[in-house]
Amino acid sequence: MGGFPGEKSPIFGRFQLLLLALAAVSYISTPAAFAQEVAILIRFKQNLEKQAQGELPDLFQSWKSTDSSPCKWEGISCDSKSGLVTEINLADLQIDAGEGVPPVVCELPSLESLNLGNNEIGGGFPQHLFQCSSLKSLNLSMNLFVGLLPNNISALTKLENLDLCGNNFTGEIPPGFGRLPSLLELNLTNNLLNGTVPGFLGQLSNLQRLDLAYNPMAEGPIPEELGRLTKLRNLILTKINLVGKIPESLGNLVELEEILDLSWNGLSGSLPASLFNLHKLKLLELYDNQLEGEIPANIFNLTSITDIDISNNRLTGSIPSGITQLKSLRLLHLWQNELTGAIPEGIQDLGDFFELRLFKNNFTGRIPQKLGSNGKLEVFDVSNNMLEGPIPPELCKSKRLVELILFNNGITGGIPDSYGSCPSVERILMNNNKLNGSxxxxxxxxxxxxIVDLSENELSGSISSEISKASNLTTLNLYGNKLSGPLPPELGDIPDLTRLQLYGNMFEGELPSQLGQLSRLNVLFVHDNKLEGQIPKALGMCKDLAQLNLAGNQLTGSIPESLGDISGLTLLDxxxxxxxxxxxxxxxEIKFSSFNVSYNRLSGRVPDGLANGAFDSSFIGNPELCASSESSGSRHGRVGLLGYVIGGTFAAAALLFIVGSWLFVRKYRQMKSGDSSRSWSMTSFHKLPFNHVGVIESLDEDNVLGSGGAGKVYLGKLSNGQAVAVKKLWSAAKKGDDSASQKYERSFQAEVETLGKLRHKNIVxxxxxxxxDDDKFLVYDYMENGSLGEMLHSKKAGRGLDWPARHRIALGAAEGLAYLHHDYKPQVLHCDVKSNNILLDAELEPHVADFGLARIIQQHGNGVSMTSIAGTYGYIAPEYAYTLKVTEKSDIYSFGVVLLELVTGKRPIEAEFGDGVDIVRWVCDKIQARNSLAEIFDSRIPSYFHEDMMLMLRVGLLCTSALxxxxxxxxxxxxxxxEARPKEKILAKQAV
Structure with a gap:
């Protein structure tokens, strides 16, 4: 078999080559090579140290230049054979490197994996990483990278995993991303990409995971080409402005196993039947689109499915019977569609089923009576349908049921006794049905x-004294039933109760004085019952009460003086x-929006604050009641002669308004060089029981409350003596700058248009x-305690805020912002939330103020672009500084900073934090270093509040998340x- 004498055989030649290769490896893996890698990594560390301007995390303490090899260092992994570095893992260390990834890293010849996720590394995409020719995995997620994605990413031909999520990359996905033949996973979630989904991603034939979610991309379709990704196991395209139909080609993705998520888009058309043949798929998420038509009958082919969510679409027809064959199904969300028919009986036989949400459809028939018998049900919501028949008795058989929601149906029968042993339930909503019995x-x-809401039914019987055991109840609605008997005194033993609505029943007996123990009660409606006796004086202890309605009963005695102590009361009937x-x-003295004492037997004078046209019919039916303007003995002053009161009130109001406005204009003209050509315009946003004369006299430097970028604020008084805050905006004309003039006008219009329409107790x-012309004045309610920032950070004695007050301020301000974001239409973004823009009245009730930068969002989802950075340094969300785009999350970040102020007692920027460090970074650094919480918490707050402060700290950190x-x-x-309210036992301790 060998060759001629003197010749080397081919086998010998190959053996020589192998020896040479082994020799080369042996040469590379010498101690000198190890020392070289030590030197490279030490330079990498020094570069990071220089950028961080301080100490690096403790992990780097193991990186020592005297070591012969880096393989035992934390965060470093080496090849078991060659001993060379193959992986660097420095994730989750909060490394601050604003200039980017040190280039020296690519001098490591065998580096295959680089993980720098969840740090604070900035700059553009590090182009020098293309020299890391062996790189298979690159994770730069959750950092501060900006700019365009690199087209020459295709230079990394061995790349298998690329994770760039949670940064601020902009622009389109470049074609180079379609030229990565080895790529298995691509994650670009939560950036600021604004192109459409490119079809060339369909060229990534080995791709197993594609995640482009949460990017403000341009409207566009799902490319048909994605159907070529036949190895794909996860496809996540959530909230990226997809429109058009779901392509049938997605049915080719037969290896989809974990999740198919196309939710929060604008997809339309019918559901492709091909999607329901993906027999390996576990999670199907199609909610919040505009899909229509019926659910395909071949749904039974989803044999591995566990979760189906197609809620908030326009689906019609019934639920296919085949759904009962999905033995692994755990969760079904089809709420807010236009589905009809009955709930399939076979759903009750699914062994792992634990969550069913079908609300806001048109379902009819009976609820399957054995539903819940599998012992795993946790959530059941079929509200807002047309269901009939009894409540299934076994919904809480699992003792794990959390939500039992049946309201707005035609459900009949009684409430099964089995629900008397359902300790896990948190929400019971059965209102507006036809339930009877006790x-x-x-x-x-x-x-x-x-929350327990059984209102608008036909329930009878009484309220059991056992109600005191519902110790976490915040809302109890039993109105509109046939309940009778006395109100149990034990109602006063529910410490967190905020809404108690029992009206429209047949309750009798006296109103329990124990209700005065409900310190957090906000709404008490017990009107239209048969209650008798006197109004308990103890109700005056309910300092948070805003609405009190006791009308239509048989109450006797006088109106308690103590009700006047409830300064926040807006409705009293x-x-x-x-x-x-x-x-x-x-x-x-209380500023009511609604007040009514008609048809009683009251006498004496009407208090001055109530004697105005706003409440002209509130005193009818009290013949012995006199208007305050008349003597107590004058029969002409009787409120029973209503014509005098109403006519006189309107005439006086009209006269005062005309005279007041004329005097205002004349006075202001005199003060402004006698310019008789100027024409004043006044706009009122509330029905006010006084005229406006005297406001202009407030413009005196002795009455200045403060001055800011938008104008100067004065303390003024109206004709009735009420103190007001008068904001005079800076005149743009004096600046001689058209852009300034436009900005000035825009600020004024934003504040007027926004605030003039808002109605919330926590909005100024x-x-x-x-x-x-250019002179503009805004007149607000005066806030006696100034701003939260002033009170919190003032060094004056007695200006500190205790913890319960801080919590009340945080909660009130949050409720005001929630009103702007969720309840007011169109949505309003404040754009300058900070402690100085949260004003405090005499009772330390917070009022969100200063809407000069506010933006009204006509359409949800994409936010608003600003032409320059607006807001206040220290409060601006990190992504806003790069993108100049505001969303509700921008406000939430700013509010999170306010929460950190309340917890720490420190300003957003303090010298002690160090250069370039704000309160968010300072708190995170303290926690990362495992410092005592006492070093974070405001030292003026007693330590027994620390547990409650920790709860608010967590909320603040959530609000200031980088993503x-x-x-x-x-x-x-x-x-x-x-849920973070100070505990009662702590408040008791404070009182001692």
Whole structure:
């Protein structure tokens, strides 16, 4: 077999080559090579150290230049054979490197994996990484990178995993991303990419995961080419402005296993039947689109499916019976569609089923009566349908049921006794049905329930004294039933109760004085019952009460003086009772939006604060009640002669308004060089029981409250003596700058248009405004305690805020912002949330103010672009500084900074933090270094509040997450702050 003598055989030649290769490896892996890699990594560390301007995380302490090899260093992995570095993992260390990734890293010849995720590394995409020719995995996620994605990414031919999520990359996905033949995973989630989904991604034939979610991309379709990715296991295209139909080609993705998520887009058309043949798929997420038509009948082919969510679309037809064959199904969300028919009976036989949400459809028939018998049900919501028949008795068989929601149906029968032993339930909403019978006493043993609503049914019987066991209840609605008997005193033992609505029943007996123990009660409606006796004086202890309605009962005695102590009361209705005596003067000092004491037996004078046209019909049916302008003995002053009161009130109001406006204009003209050509315009936003004369006299330097970028604020007084804050905006004309003039006008218009329409107790009230050419004045309610920033950071004695007050301020401000973001339409973004823009009244009730930068969002989803950075340094969300685009998450970040101020007592920027470090970074550094919480918390707050402070600290850190998508919504923030209320035992300790 060998060759001729003197010749080398081919086998020998190949053996020689192998020896040479081994020799080369042996040469590379010498101690000198190890020392070289030590030197490279030390230079890498020094570069990071220089950028961080301080100490690096503790991990780097193991990196020592005296070591012969880096393989035992933390964050470093080496090849088991060659001993060379193959992996650097420095994720989750909060490394601050604003100039980017040190280039020296690519001098490591065998580097295959670089993980720098979840740090604070900035700059553009590090182009020098293309020299890391062996790189297979690159993770730069959750950093501060900006700029365009690199087209020459295709130079990394061996790349298998690329994770760039959670940065601020902009522009389109470049074609180079379609030329990565080895790529298995591509994650570009939560950036600022604004192109469409490119079809060339369909060329990535080995791709197993594609995630482009949460990018403000341009409207565009799902490319048909994605159907070529036949090895794909995960496809996530959430909230990227997709439109058009779902292509049938996605049915070719037969290896889809984990998730197909096309939710939060604008997709339309029918559901492709091919999607329902993906037999390996576990999670199908298609919610929040505009899909229509019926659910395909071949749904039974989704044999591995566990979760289906097609909610908030326009689906019609019934639920296919084949859904009952999906034995692994755990979760089904089809809410807010136009589905009809019955709920398939076979759903009750699915063994792993635990969550069903079908609300806001047109389902009919009975609820399957054995639903819940599998012992795993946790959420059941079929509200807003047309369901009939009884409540299934076994929904809580699992003892794990959290939500039981049936409202707005035609459900009949009684509430099963089995729900008297459902300790896990948190929300029971059965209102507006046809339920009858009594309320099972055991239902009050649900110690975790925070809302129970059984209103608008035909329930009878009484409220059990067992109700005191529902200790976490915040809302109890039983109105519109046939309940009777006395109100149990035990209602006063529910410490967190904020809404108690029992009206429209047949309750009798006296109103329990124990209700005065409900310190957090905000709404008490017990009107239209058969209650008798006197109004308890103890109700005056309910300092948070905003709405009190006791009308239509048989109450006697006088109106308690103590009700005048509830300064935040906006609605008081005591009409249609048998009350006697005077109206307490203290009640006349409250600023009501609704007040009614008609049809009683009251006498004496009407307090001055109530004697105005706004409440002209509030005193009818009290013949012995006199208007305050008349003597107590004058029969002409009787409120029973209503014509005098109404006519006189309107005439006086009209006269005062005309005279007041004329005097204002004349006075201002005199003060402004007698310019008789100027024409003033006044706009009022509230029905006010006084005229506006005297406002202009407030423009005196002795009355200046403060001055800012938009103008100067004066303390003024109206003709009735009410203190107001008058904001005079800087005149743009004096600046001689057209852009300044436009900005000035825009600021004024934003504040007027926004505030003039808002109605919330935690939003500062704009009373009226005056304009004349460039002179503009805004008149607000005066806030006696100034701003939160002033009070929190003032060094004056006695200006500190205790923890309960700080919590109340945080919660109130959060509720105001939640109103702007969620309840007011169109949505309003404040754009300059900070402690100095949260004003405090005499009771330390917070009012969000200064809407000069506010933006109104006509369409949700994309935010608003600004032409320059607006906001205040220290409060601006990190992504905003790069993109000049505001969303509700920008406000939430700023509010998170305010929460950190409340917890720490420090300003957003302090010298002690160091250069370039704000309060968010300072707090994170303290936590990262495992410092004592006492070093973070405001030392003026006693340590027994630290547990409660920790709860608010967590909320603040959530709000200031670097990734906008990780920040909660304002309604979630409100809920978290409600749950973070100071504990009663701590408040008792403070009182001692």
């Amino acid at each position: 309320i099972p006493p055991g239902i009050w043993n649900t110690e975790h329930a925070y 005591l009409s249609r009772n048998m009350l006697t005596g005077d109206i307490p003067l203290s009640i006349g 009230k704009l009373l009226f405004c005056y304009t004349c 906008p998508v990780q920040r909660p919504g304002m309604k979630e923030v409100v809920q978290m702050l409600v």
